[in-house]
Amino acid sequence: MTDLTIETTRFREWAGGGLGPREGQWECDYSQWPAWHRAVLDWVVGRHPRGWSEAETGHVLYAIARDNDAQYLVREIRKRRPGTLRFLARAALAHGESDARWQLAVELGHLSGDDEAQALLFALSTDRNEYVRRRAIRSLAGLGVRAAEELAWAAWHRDDEDQEWARMSALECLRELESPRFDALLAEALQDTRPFLRQHAERLRAAVAQKSGRSDPAFESEA
Incomplete structure (x- = not known):
């Protein structure tokens, strides 16, 4: 053997020896990883x-x-x-x-x-x-x-229980590819009711503004 x-x-024997369902990062408890x-x-x-x-x-x-x-x-x-x-x-x-x-x-x-x-x-x-x-x-x-742009666009519009996270990732892809579709989807995300997506969009907007040397109007209005 x-x-x-x-x-x-x-x-496998260790994993099968626990009581009840395992949750979270349960594998980290194994002592013989090395x-x-x-x-x-x-x-x-x-x-x-x-x-x-x-x-x-x-x-x-x-x-x-x-x-x-x-x-x-x-x-x-x-x-x-x-x-x-x-x-x-x-x-x-x-x-x-x-x-x-x-x-x-x-x-x-x-x-x-x-x-x-x-x-x-x-x-x-x-x-x-x-x-x-x-x-x-x-x-x-x-x-x-370049084909990743279409895939990200499709992921944005696909119905899925994890769509909030899929949209956050789609924004990152479109930004990395410098896609002309990025600005429209960023604006949509900034109005989204899902908090993590909206917060992610706000961070992306600030990062884009910083990279381009422009001030972010949202931050100016809060000053």
């Missing part, structure tokens, strides 16, 4: 993913998903084995948890000039999970991919 299997099994990190990274560095079994791929994706607070594993895999990161993203699209998919979307956004990474991000931008879609679109915008 490999260290990867041993350490993953240990975590050993699990080592086992996963030794496995990733030492073996080409073409030789992995479905179960072994599942172990790595499960570890990434559980590491969603620190995001250490996925970041190290991208640094050490970017090809394996792409492999894992393909696998996660088929059967990975959303907590693995969104982290992979973030790290794929660091692979500039990589056509396969961009293709994977486009696939993740249509994910069934809103947070995965959001992070994929943000990564595409960060890479300067």
Whole structure:
């Protein structure tokens, strides 16, 4: 039995030993993270993913998903084995948890000039999970991919229980891409009744005004 299997099994046994449903960042309470990190990274560095079994791929994706607070594993895999990161993203699209998919979307956004990474991000931008879609679109915008503008625009208008957060992210994408649509949506967000979206829009307005060297009328009126 490999260290990867041993350490993953240990975590699963620990996770299954609690009483009642787990909430919040419960994975952080696990005391054997260093050993699990080592086992996963030794496995990733030492073996080409073409030789992995479905179960072994599942172990790595499960570890990434559980590491969603620190995001250490996925970041190290991208640094050490970017090809394996792409492999894992393909696998996660088929059967990975959303907590693995969104982290992979973030790290794929660091692979500039990589056509396969961009293709994977486009696939993740249509994910069934809103947070995965959001992070994929943000990564595409960060890479300067112009198609991210349409994706952000669509996210703004899509009905979703997390639309407040989706709209905040859409504004960031449009701002980063210097989209001509940004000003209209910023004005709409400033009038929105949802407090976090409105506050985010106010911060963006102030940041844009500061960058351009203009005063923000809202702050002038309060002086």
